[in-house]
Amino acid sequence: MSFFTLLTACHGDLDIVQKSEVSANSMWQDEGDATSAIYGLYNRFRSTFEQGYMYWGEYRTGLWADGLAGQTARDQIYQNQIPTNHGYANWTDLYTTINQANLILKYTPEIEFVSEETKNKVLANAYFVRAFCYYWIGRIWGDAPVLLEGFESDKQEGLFPGRDAADLVFKQVGDDINAALIHMPASVTDRKLASQASINMLKADYNLWMFKVRNGGDAALNNAATAVAAVLGNGNYSLVTDYSSIFKNEGGPEVIFAWSYLQDEHTSGATNDWLVPSQYISPEYIENPVKVGSHQQWCFYTADYKALLSEYENDRRTIVSFQTFFDDKKNGTFQWINKYAGSWVSGTRIFDSDVIVYRYADAVLFDAEIKNAKNDRNGAVTALNKIAKRAYGVDSFYSNTLTASEIDALILKERMKEFAAEGKLWWDYIRFDVVFEKNPFLVGRENEQNILLWPVAQASINRNPNLNQTPGYDK
Secondary structure, eight states: OOSOBOOOOOOGGGOOOOSSBOOTTTSOOSHHHHHHHHHHHHHHHHHHHTTHHHHHHTGGGSSEEEOSSOOHHHHHHHTTOOOTTOGGGOOHHHHHHHHHHHHHHHHGGGSOOSOHHHHHHHHHHHHHHHHHHHHHHHHHHSSBOOOOSOOOOTTSTTSSOOOBOHHHHHHHHHHHHHHHHHHSOTTOOOSSSOOHHHHHHHHHHHHHHHHHHSOOHHHHHHHHHHHHHHHHTOTTOOOOSOGGGGGTOTTSTTEEEEEOOBTTTBOOSGGGGSSEEGGGSOGGGBTTTBOEESSOOOEEEOHHHHHHHTSSTTOTTHHHHOEEEEETTTTEEEEEOOTTOOEEETTEEEOOOOEEEEEHHHHHHHHHHHHHHTTOHHHHHHHHHHHHHHHHSOTTOSOTTOOHHHHHHHHHHHHHHHTTTSSOHHHHHHHTTOHHHHOTTTTTOTTSTTTTSOOOOHHHHHHOTTOOOOTTSOO
């Protein structure tokens, strides 16, 4: 019998439709129920972010534009003109994921496990997923409902919540990260579920945000430093020599946490939008070298971003970030992204590449950023040069004579090259306080209220009288 039963509950404005939820009356009886619930939670977690990860985390940077064709909904994001009816203004999937985590946290403590370590791993994973979702909610919308009780019926109270202050959202993130670390056994080295390393990566990410964006002070910076040190000191992870292998060897030592994509289980995602339609390419060039996709190429890097990514001829990351080919028979030039391109099987593209959320290079560059903030410029440059060494094959690529502001600019520049198409750069722009400088669509818009946040979907507001629109989008 499946551990999951169909439970449909319209949860007020959040409209959380539970299609794979566990009923308290018939399930949550033993260890197998809780363990299966975690896998169901991660399926939902992955689905929630399969497109939103790029819409929320990178497409707003001004580094992306139309590919071989365009769509209005994408152009609105590229140009930071987001309407209240935009599909990714809807937070339903995030709250559905949180609700599943809440139910696991509600029922698992009452279940007997053969091993307390297994029980703690279940709880740690639920805390990690909830922390991750609330971290993104806080950065995307600011004020938002903080819901910690699992909804199982449309008869429950609290189905029409108002928006809690962003401070409460971010506090919950910190509380959940701490709870995840307390519960997660040190022996766990999962890469497609949580581990102490992935929780510490989230802790570093979160605390850097709190320090730089939300006035968290030295306590936040020190928390970030502690978290990064724990990852850098973990012998299970390291920088690999060959940059391209990161995206081929899904269990490699650089990968700390990734969403799993498998043929016949779950495929596709945002990566499907970056490849060239096969009908555009001469047959002899398909996969030789042109990577083709299953539909239109809806989006691609801007000319300026491509110029940055190919700034140095010896940069080993460039050909992974994008590749260009002239099809002489079609008399056309085509470009595609080699990250997350999936597999070519019997003339069909299978989007089965895991999407990496945190990898060791994140820890190294976070370390550089933290050291620079602590006025350890030599340490910051040393960390930065670890990434530069792999990229350019040159020792001491960056000089120790750089100023703090120059180091920050170079850390960001290397992040833009290192993590192209990895869903991080919008948050980097905000964290380094350059978003109004670097994004041509945001220049001169500093005084627009909440321009860096998203509106709440108007459909949610229509369903819930206790919700208000994000100020600045309520005109």
